[in-house]
Amino acid sequence: MESASTKSPHPPRKSRELTAVTIRFCGDSGDGMQFTGSEFTRVSALAGNDLQTLPDYPAEIRAPVGTLAGVSGFQVQFSSAPVFTPGDAPQVLVAMNPAALKSNLADLVRGGTLIINSGAFTQQNYDKAGYTSNPMEDGSLSAFRVHSIDISKLTATALAETGLSAREIGRAKNMFALGLMLWMYSRPMEPTIKFLQQKFAKTPDIAAGNEKALKAGYYFGETAEMFVETFVVAPAKLPPGTYRSISGNEATALGLVAVSELAGLKVFLGTYPITPASDILHELSKHRNFNVFTFQAEDEIAAVGAALGAAFGGNLGVTSTSGPGVALMQETIGLALTVELPLLIVNVQRGGPSTGLPTKTEQADLLQAIHGRNGESPVPVLAASGPADCFDAVLEASRIAIRYMTPVILLTDGFIANGQEPWMLPEVDKLAHFEPKFRTDPKDYKVYARDPKTLGRAWVRPGTPGLEHRIGGLEKHSLTGNVSYDPDNHELMVKTRAEKVARIADELPPLSVFGAPKGDVLVLGWGSTCGAIQQAVQHLRDKGHAISAVHLRHMNPLPKDLGEILGRFKTVVIPELNLGQLQMLVRARYLVDAQGIHKIKGKPFRVSELISALEEYLS
Amino acid sequence: MTETVQAKLTRKDFQSDQEVRWCPGCGDYVILAQVQKLMPELGIPKENIAFVSGIGCSSRFPYYMNTYGFHTIHGRAPAIATGLKASRPDLQVWVVTGDGDALSIGGNHFIHALRRNVDLKILLFNNRIYGLTKGQASPTSELGKKAKSTPYGTIDAPFNPIHLALGAGATFVARTSDADPVHMMEMLRRTAQHKGSAFLEILQNCVVFNDATFESFTAKDQRESKQIYMQHGKPLTYAGGTKGLRLTDGHAELLETASGATPLTWNEQADVSAAFALASCHTPDFPEPVGVFRAVDRPVHHTLQEMQGEAVLKKLGPGNLSKLLKAGDTWTIS
Numbered sequence: 038m039e040s041a042s043t044k045s046p047h048p049p050r051k052s053r054e055l056t057a058v059t060i061r062f063c064g065d066s067g068d069g070m071q072f073t074g075s076e077f078t079r080v081s082a083l084a085g086n087d088l089q090t091l092p093d094y095p096a097e098i099r100a101p102v103g104t105l106a107g108v109s110g111f112q113v114q115f116s117s118a119p120v121f122t123p124g125d126a127p128q129v130l131v132a133m134n135p136a137a138l139k140s141n142l143a144d145l146v147r148g149g150t151l152i153i154n155s156g157a158f159t160q161q162n163y164d165k166a167g168y169t170s171n172p173m174e175d176g177s178l179s180a181f182r183v184h185s186i187d188i189s190k191l192t193a194t195a196l197a198e199t200g201l202s203a204r205e206i207g208r209a210k211n212m213f214a215l216g217l218m219l220w221m222y223s224r225p226m227e228p229t230i231k232f233l234q235q236k237f238a239k240t241p242d243i244a245a246g247n248e249k250a251l252k253a254g255y256y257f258g259e260t261a262e263m264f265v266e267t268f269v270v271a272p273a274k275l276p277p278g279t280y281r282s283i284s285g286n287e288a289t290a291l292g293l294v295a296v297s298e299l300a301g302l303k304v305f306l307g308t309y310p311i312t313p314a315s316d317i318l319h320e321l322s323k324h325r326n327f328n329v330f331t332f333q334a335e336d337e338i339a340a341v342g343a344a345l346g347a348a349f350g351g352n353l354g355v356t357s358t359s360g361p362g363v364a365l366m367q368e369t370i371g372l373a374l375t376v377e378l379p380l381l382i383v384n385v386q387r388g389g390p391s392t393g394l395p396t397k398t399e400q401a402d403l404l405q406a407i408h409g410r411n412g413e414s415p416v417p418v419l420a421a422s423g424p425a426d427c428f429d430a431v432l433e434a435s436r437i438a439i440r441y442m443t444p445v446i447l448l449t450d451g452f453i454a455n456g457q458e459p460w461m462l463p464e465v466d467k468l469a470h471f472e473p474k475f476r477t478d479p480k481d482y483k484v485y486a487r488d489p490k491t492l493g494r495a496w497v498r499p500g501t502p503g504l505e506h507r508i509g510g511l512e513k514h515s516l517t518g519n520v521s522y523d524p525d526n527h528e529l530m531v532k533t534r535a536e537k538v539a540r541i542a543d544e545l546p547p548l549s550v551f552g553a554p555k556g557d558v559l560v561l562g563w564g565s566t567c568g569a570i571q572q573a574v575q576h577l578r579d580k581g582h583a584i585s586a587v588h589l590r591h592m593n594p595l596p597k598d599l600g601e602i603l604g605r606f607k608t609v610v611i612p613e614l615n616l617g618q619l620q621m622l623v624r625a626r627y628l629v630d631a632q633g634i635h636k637i638k639g640k641p642f643r644v645s646e647l648i649s650a651l652e653e654y655l656s
Numbered sequence: 657m658t659e660t661v662q663a664k665l666t667r668k669d670f671q672s673d674q675e676v677r678w679c680p681g682c683g684d685y686v687i688l689a690q691v692q693k694l695m696p697e698l699g700i701p702k703e704n705i706a707f708v709s710g711i712g713c714s715s716r717f718p719y720y721m722n723t724y725g726f727h728t729i730h731g732r733a734p735a736i737a738t739g740l741k742a743s744r745p746d747l748q749v750w751v752v753t754g755d756g757d758a759l760s761i762g763g764n765h766f767i768h769a770l771r772r773n774v775d776l777k778i779l780l781f782n783n784r785i786y787g788l789t790k791g792q793a794s795p796t797s798e799l800g801k802k803a804k805s806t807p808y809g810t811i812d813a814p815f816n817p818i819h820l821a822l823g824a825g826a827t828f829v830a831r832t833s834d835a836d837p838v839h840m841m842e843m844l845r846r847t848a849q850h851k852g853s854a855f856l857e858i859l860q861n862c863v864v865f866n867d868a869t870f871e872s873f874t875a876k877d878q879r880e881s882k883q884i885y886m887q888h889g890k891p892l893t894y895a896g897g898t899k900g901l902r903l904t905d906g907h908a909e910l911l912e913t914a915s916g917a918t919p920l921t922w923n924e925q926a927d928v929s930a931a932f933a934l935a936s937c938h939t940p941d942f943p944e945p946v947g948v949f950r951a952v953d954r955p956v957h958h959t960l961q962e963m964q965g966e967a968v969l970k971k972l973g974p975g976n977l978s979k980l981l982k983a984g985d986t987w988t989i990s
Contacts, residue, residue, distance in 0.1 A: 083987055228985075272989075281986045291981060298977050305743045325968040327975035330961070332742060335768040339735035342728070342765070346708070346739025349726050350747070354739065372729050462986070465978040499724035499740075499747055502703045507672065507719050509727025510711075519674060520719065 059124030064133025074111025085272025156189025216254025292431025351498030397639025479503030484518030552585030731762025
């Protein structure tokens with residue numbers, strides 16, 4: 038086992054080809070499950086699989102060891118066919134302790150593979166997890182193929198001579214589990230070994246220890262007579278191109294870098310740390326060699342305020358936050374819309390209300406985004422449909438902000454922000470530019486004179502001679518921008534601001550209908566539910582049902598052809614991770630008796646859930 | 657515009673076409689006049705100057721200045737101005753605020769702008785009352801103040817704005833009053849010249865809701881005996897040089913110069929504790945200090961930001977979007 042090569046001394050066992058596999062790694066918050074899952078995902082991506090991930094971790098950084106509160110999980114579906122979701126239910130569950138087993142077993146498919154770190158299955162840990170009888174002995178695992186392996190002890194033995202402390206050795210057991218999974222799915226170890234060497238470059242003994250644990254796991258699979266077969270998931274036939282694996286938050290940050298180039302503007306991100314949005318700041322702050330600047334403010338009010346100040350200065354102001362942060366920002370968003378400056382607000386939605394479920398996903402901020410301010414205060418709202426789509430959505434939202442001189446809210450959510458999928462890299466020179474036209478001509482300048490088409494006012498950079506002007510939150514004269522309390526002027530301005538946002542719909546491309554253009558049921562979705570809806574609708578269509586789907590990127594204004602499309606179907610069903618927010622908007626706007634499928638559990642839809650809920654509407 | 661034309665700018669060039677709408681007799685008029693008078697001598701083209709304000713009587717200020725201006729929302733001017741200055745270091749950015757705006761609803765942004773040493777010129781019009789909402793107690797109203805919101809007197813102790821600014825790490829802290837335009841002009845000039853956050857408290861009279869609140873020591877006939885003018889390098893004396901202040905055990909102590917006691921020579925760069933001690937002096941036991949409490953150099957926010965940007969650029973080279981997107985592990989499907 039000490040061979041430097043990772044080539045196996047044992048002949049390979051018979052290998053079975055699978056189309057798609059869903060694995061879930063789960064353990065204590067300190068067990069490194071997010072790291073293990075991410076690394077398995079990375080290796081699968083490099084092997085050419087299509088995939089999606091679902092990290093699921095507690096809000097507490099380190100809840101008491103061994104308790105249900107501290108369980109952290111990472112699920113990945115990888116496939117040789119297109120993948121739309123992280124998978125409904127894992128076929129393989131790796132459980133590092135009893136608490137992880139207890140909170141995840143219900144999801145494992147009957148007959149699925151269960152790998153247990155028996156070393157952590159002690160009476161003390163059973164007690165902490167609240168087990169009253171031993172699940173290993175009471176028959177509760179009889180429906181699964183259980184592999185009970187003392188990963189703790191095997192890792193300790195393998196690393197005994199390394200000189201690492203007991204604590205350091207304990208922390209390497211996730212690499213044993215990863216090694217075993219790499220072997221089981223016929224993956225090479227080299228990419229992971231290389232990664233460990235880079236990650237622990239400053240502590241080579243830790244790198245070596247982790248590598249040893251990884252190999253120990255890999256060779257354990259190979260040597261132990263426990264596993265009868267290994268599996269191969271062939272590369273997926275994705276469209277030709279160069280790919281990388283990306284999370285929604287990374288894609289959002291890279292989108293902002295791209296905007297700085299495409300708009301020829303400095304992107305100024307004013308933000309305040311908040312789960313699950315902070316990674317946007319972490320990623321963007323690395324790229325100071327582009328025309329981007331990140332500012333960590335004292336609170337969300339200052340974050341969006343600084344972004345708006347930057348917008349006044351002629352830059353693209355951006356803020357990234359989650360629902361509670363948006364609640365604090367709304368007054369400033371109202372100011373931005375009345376002074377008519379471009380501003381991008383990215384809301385990575387999480388479970389609410391209040392602090393709610395910081396690490397879990399939800400789509401319950403749609404009405405907050407559209408209606409959550411005082412007065413008549415229209416703001417364009419967009420939603421991203423998946424991790425990679427966050428890149429395109431940021432470009433589109435920024436384009437609208439600049440073209441129409443308005444704040445724009447972009448909704449993503451915890452699921453796609455942290456989840457990963459392969460992203461076909463765009464060709465940079467083919468991305469459309471959208472440079473703003475700053476006004477420099479002082480002749481006949483009126484602060485609120487408007488572009489006849491978009492109704493956007495001219496953007497003037499301070500520093501431009503002869504165009505000194507004042508803006509503010511008080512109602513202003515429709516042309517000069519001077520403070521005005523005139524009743525007719527106020528009504529005109531309220532209507533003009535509404536009309537400006539409504540006109541965005543004039544330039545939206547037609548909606549595409551997934552499936553036939555008319556039929557019995559139209560499934561209308563938005564945001565991160567895209568993959569699950571598409572897969573469920575495909576399944577039902579394959580069974581012969583007249584069901585189609587439309588997925589919305591533009592939530593406000595709604596696309597102009599939506600009403601007509603809704604009319605072509607007998608029933609409209611709107612699945613949402615809330616109590617029916619889009620449903621309410623659609624009913625109010627189109628007088629259509631739209632039905633809803635609602636889930637508020639902090640988790641994305643499963644395809645199977647959608648299928649059975651949609652079957653109710655199909656006879 | 658050429659340099660020569662700019663040099664000819666006058667006070668009038670800084671007056672906007674808007675009618676000033678403060679109450680007749682409001683102290684804000686004096687401040688506006690002095691600021692407009694100061695502007696031409698700064699030698700900065702007016703298009704490179706921006707006034708940012710929050711909400712309150714004072715915050716209408718930008719509308720009357722013919723520069724770039726942004727009348728924002730209650731308390732947030734320092735945050736919005738920080739974003740403006742950080743993204744546009746080439747502009748001179750002024751913040752106009754009041755005691756309610758800066759110290760109550762905007763307290764957080766106020767202290768954070770100061771601790772970051774953002775190059776903002778912050779003018780706080782302190783009239784110890786909420787004027788625009790018609791007369792409620794403010795965070796600088798004296799204990800026991802009877803106002804519309806506190807008919808039996810406020811039970812909330814006031815902030816000392818100078819202490820607050822010093823505690824937040826402000827690099828320039830000064831005080832003046834609307835009753836003394838000459839002194840105000842000098843303080844405004846110092847505020848404009850300072851590099852970093854400059855905080856000027858202007859004792860300002862609200863003629864309608866809190867008239868004459870500072871009159872007992874700012875009135876022309878009282879100043880000499882009730883105010884002490886802090887001047888760098890000069891002894892702290894007042895009342896025609898007959899009285900003075902010195903520090904004993906960290907506290908200000910009154911002295912009669914005739915007794916032979918030596919007044920403290922004021923040093924704007926001295927340990928901050930001296931400024932704290934001076935800012936604790938109030939009538940009737942002490943004279944009210946006006947002038948510069950503190951003026952020190954500390955790295956300015958946008959300078960640090962520029963240095964960091966240059967260092968990163970040197971380390972990473974100019975950004976290449978195509979390369980950035982392809983960074984890390986990629987694979988190709990043909």
